[in-house]
Amino acid sequence: MLRKSLLLLVALMSLAISAVQAQEAPSPVGIDTVCGEGALTIIALDEMPEDATTQALDTILRQLVTLPTDELPPLSAVQPKPPAPGAVIFVDSPEGRYFRSIGAVDIESCAFVNPAMGFPIGSNTKMFTAAVIFQLHEEGLLSTSDLVSQYLPDEIALWDGAESITIDMLLGHTSGLPDYLDSQDPMTLGGRYEADDWDVLGQTYTPQELVTQAASQPLVFAPGTEAQWAYSNTGYIMLGQIIEQVTGKTYIEAVTERVIERLGMANTVLVADFPPAELGLATQYIASPFTVNTSGWNFTQAWSAGNAVSTPEDMAIFLRAYYTGALYQNPETLEAMMTRAAPGNTLESEDFYYLHGGYYKGGFLGHGGQTLGTESDVGYHPATDTVVVTWANSSESGTGRGIYHIGHALGITPTWDEVYSNLPAVASQPTFEDVVGLTLELSGVVVAGTQEQKAPAEGSTYSAIFNADGTMNIVADCNTVMASYTTGDASAITIELGASTRVACPEGSIADDFLNVLGEASGYSIFSIGDLLLVVIATPDQSNVSFTTAQ
Structure with missing residues (x-):
């Protein structure tokens, strides 16, 4: 199961x-930052009239290669993606053909993308x-x-x-x-x-x-x-x-x-x-x-x-x-x-x-x-x-x-x-409110760059409780930790670790990894699987901790 x-x-x-991690990936840049504003020139192999549809497609091209702004928001709020160096859009219909490109074939020469290239x-x-x-x-x-x-x-x-x-x-x-x-x-x-x-x-x-x-x-x-x-x-x-x-x-x-x-x-x-x-x-x-x-x-x-x-x-x-x-x-x-x-x-x-x-x-x-x-x-x-x-x-x-x-x-x-x-x-996905007040038991910790999920040792205790007032109660093996949390749009979360007991945990403890991931948290996902709630809290570098709890 x-x-x-x-x-x-x-x-x-x-x-x-x-999607949350993609938003917070280290230092994404638009091609205009690398190659200058000229890289946003749209190359057209069509004779489409500059009507509302053409303008909308031109806007999508720009969104594909630039960082979001107030004028050019991300194409998707739930699954934003970083800019590409270059992009092509081809539309062929009885009303005509839109065939255009934007951006660069590489970040050294900054040469334009040919819409017809393979x-x-x-x-x-x-x-x-x-x-x-x-x-x-x-x-x-x-x-x-x-x-x-x-x-x-x-x-x-x-x-x-x-x-x-x-x-x-x-x-x-x-x-x-x-x-x-x-x-x-x-x-x-x-x-x-x-x-x-x-x-x-x-x-x-x-x-x-x-x-x-x-x-x-x-x-x-x-x-x-x-x-x-x-x-x-x-x-x-x-x-x-x-x-x-x-x-x-x-x-x-x-x-x-x-x-x-x-x-x-x-x-x-x-x-x-x-x-x-x-x-x-x-x-x-x-x-x-x-x-x-x-x-x-x-x-x-x-x-x-x-x-x-x-x-x-x-x-x-x-x-x-x-x-x-x-x-x-x-x-x-x-x-x-x-x-x-x-x-x-x-x-x-x-x-x-x-x-x-x-x-x-x-x-x-x-x-x-x-x-x-x-x-x-x-x-x-x-x-x-x-x-x-x-x-x-x-x-x-x-x-x-x-x-x-x-x-x-x-x-x-x-x-x-x-x-x-x-x-x-x-x-049907549960919301964060569904886990508030519940005791979440740790299933494992994944640290970025490693190939395995670290599971708690038999007999050890790792848990977290998100309280309704924004505070947290954390048990990290042999220590208890107080913390606070804030949630935001697009499943964002930040956790600020507070006072902790300072008992020396036994060799092999994953308490440090557990707390480090929580302290760097940026996003969460919650899933209902049978009688379980599965809660995953992740960081921008794709480390994560996963919890389970009975619903």
Whole structure:
């Protein structure tokens, strides 16, 4: 039960508490600070009239690359993101085409971003992978209901209880397979990135190695459990392996022939390892203030889950074909692809849910992609025949929810903040008032830069009580501490530690770590899981303490 609780916490924290931390990340800067006001010049490859819609889209471009101000507030209040060096917005509809960029391709030359340039599309590649799987299903070379163990018996055997996983579950992220990028093992790719070990950027990995590294973690849930969903790059690596086995061709050959060449996507390529210089990609960064250059990333680390480079215009070609069934022979295939993967999942709503190889986003059909140096969002709106593509050369950017930001400016979608607030897991989320007066018992402490949660020693006591008058009672192993707290908007919290007893605690005590995190607290999240309340208090550097209490 606790394992599942913590996994749910991770999923929810990616939507909630990380937003508070993103706001307080060390020294974010806008590209205008780095390259001057000239970097805010908007480059247009269109002849759109300067009407209200055009002006709204221009404003979004500026918001993507600058720090918030009173005149330019953040695109999202619940999930703010730091500025990117450069960004592109492409909108193609019967009313016309908006095709513009802002910012810089790198922070050294500060050269303008060309709206038409190619970019690593990250997990948007999964749509290519899914398209080929459904084609093979139509051709009778496989069935999406097949057990994955028919094709990859040794890999499925890495997990207890994985025997019932089907291809369909891989397509819809309902297999319960853990994501290899989430591994905390310091020897794995995920663990090394977690430790900010950037030497791993250029390392080559085989698909088999990626799957094996995922097996350092157990299944997230039993395969196919109703209403359960967990994004898994591991599953899409397996789909690539199945494509190779069934077609007798490499993954790159199969997708190139069946999707890219078939649709005439002349500026789209699947990268085997490192992108060739002739692709002319922008320099890529983790996040503002752009201190980590990730342009040397090895695409084998994503393979069939994210190794494509494309352009906005090519993605428009693909999205219209993919979501109208042009890549398939039978209407039933498109219908199967468009089926909601996990009805009842509390992290989804009627305006936001996963299909089988794509997302539904407020009327748009698309996906989204994040690499170690880009973030993008793409979508096709069938009712208006509108395509939206947006990307930025930073892995943390407002482009990640671009369909909602841009769709709202077009009068098509709700805002992301509206969608987020209506997610069942968020709408039913307890408030801070629900924990006031309760005794919160410590589950563990995570200190930034470490790879493990430190749990209290058996027999020790760590607890906190938030009193209604703004005071706190804290027990930190062998000492009691008085404190005060203040809460604010967007789940912000500050804690001021006060008088304390000064008993020497036994060796191995985590009291110092516990109190240090509380004293640096900046944000909190509270979740209801069964009969438990799970409370997480975090710092700007992503240290955290987690508590549980009976409701």
